[in-house]
Amino acid sequence: MSDRQELRARLEALLAEARASGEYEALRPLLESALAEPQSERRDDSKIPMSYGMVGDSKPMRDVAALLDKVVQSDVPVLVLGETGTGKELVARALHQYGLRKGKPFLAENCAAVPADLLESELFGHKKGSFTGAYIDRPGHFVAADKGTVFLDEIGDMPSPMQPKLLRVLQEGEVRPVGSNKVIKVDVRIVAATNKDLRAMCKAGTFREDLYFRLAVLTVQLPPLRDRKGDVRHLVRFFLDLMEKEMGRRCTITPEALELLDRWRWPGNVRELENEIRRTVALSDGTIKPSDLSPQIRALA
Ligand SMILES: Nc1ncnc2c1ncn2[C@@H]1O[C@H](COP(=O)(O)OP(=O)(O)OP(=O)(O)O)[C@@H](O)[C@H]1O
Numbered sequence: 542m543s544d545r546q547e548l549r550a551r552l553e554a555l556l557a558e559a560r561a562s563g564e565y566e567a568l569r570p571l572l573e574s575a576l577a578e579p580q581s582e583r584r585d586d587s588k589i590p591m592s593y594g595m596v597g598d599s600k601p602m603r604d605v606a607a608l609l610d611k612v613v614q615s616d617v618p619v620l621v622l623g624e625t626g627t628g629k630e631l632v633a634r635a636l637h638q639y640g641l642r643k644g645k646p647f648l649a650e651n652c653a654a655v656p657a658d659l660l661e662s663e664l665f666g667h668k669k670g671s672f673t674g675a676y677i678d679r680p681g682h683f684v685a686a687d688k689g690t691v692f693l694d695e696i697g698d699m700p701s702p703m704q705p706k707l708l709r710v711l712q713e714g715e716v717r718p719v720g721s722n723k724v725i726k727v728d729v730r731i732v733a734a735t736n737k738d739l740r741a742m743c744k745a746g747t748f749r750e751d752l753y754f755r756l757a758v759l760t761v762q763l764p765p766l767r768d769r770k771g772d773v774r775h776l777v778r779f780f781l782d783l784m785e786k787e788m789g790r791r792c793t794i795t796p797e798a799l800e801l802l803d804r805w806r807w808p809g810n811v812r813e814l815e816n817e818i819r820r821t822v823a824l825s826d827g828t829i830k831p832s833d834l835s836p837q838i839r840a841l842a
């Protein structure tokens with residue numbers, strides 16, 4: 542039993558005694574205020590609203606969930622758009638996890654993080670001896686993820702020479718490994734994501750329009766956190782629970798600190814909020830107060 546639970550049990554016993562002795566009315570206000578949970582420690586155990594592993598109950602997030610309801614059981618390519626940290630990868634994983642290909646491989650590639658020639662071999666595979674260091678035949682993601690999903694993150698950074706090769710996967714369902722003259726049939730769902738304006742890139746000639754239309758058969762646009770009215774407090778509770786699991790520290794937050802978090806514009810979106818909670822939980826004495834928040838958020842007070 543925690544200290545607080547013990548105190549509560551003793552106060553409840555006193556209250557019962559007071560009732561029995563006729564002193565109840567005189568003691569009632571004192572005992573009841575002592576029994577009330579302090580604001581900052583009140584645990585709201587009502588369920589955190591969540592769909593497809595995404596916390597949120599705001600109108601734009603309910604619209605996202607409704608769209609996922611429609612597309613999750615289909616096999617069409619999906620393009621996930623949104624600012625940094627809005628949950629694009631979470632959506633890609635949800636499409637796989639809740640869809641027809643659940644249980645099959647999910648392979649992700651960050652097109653911005655890998656040099657162009659390596660990216661080709663990562664995605665399409667290579668034949669032994671096709672370049673220095675290619676000691677064995679290696680299947681690429683499209684072959685390895687057979688019957689599953691390939692997630693192409695930062696698709697706006699896919700180098701131009703790779704784009705027609707990707708188009709071929711989407712159009713013909715086949716790949717040709719580097720150094721091979723044989724094509725291999727593949728069965729993968731493609732989910733791509735970017736925070737770039739692909740339409741503008743098409744106009745500027747840096748992204749192939751035919752590829753864009755193939756990838757964007759269906760588009761999921763994730764709203765920035767500042768447009769998800771009411772979701773910050775649900776996310777805060779979710780991340781406090783998560784940090785308790787991660788760090789073994791249960792923290793609460795004062796209503797004043799929560800209000801500041803609610804008012805901040807979150808340019809880094811949910812990731813920024815997650816990091817803010819992680820940092821404050823690590824440093825706080827158990828109750829997150831306005832003074833524990835980052836200076837730019839504290840400055841809103
Ligand atoms: N609605 C949500 N509920 C709970 N956690 C979320 C939600 N959205 C995002 N997250 C968490 O926020 C972090 C960032 O999400 P994610 O990596 O999916 O964003 P992203 O849009 O891919 O970001 P980037 O553009 O920087 O790659 C992750 O830890 C993710 O689990």
Ligand SMILES: [Mg+2]
Nearest residue numbers: 629630694734
């Ligand atoms: Mg991402």
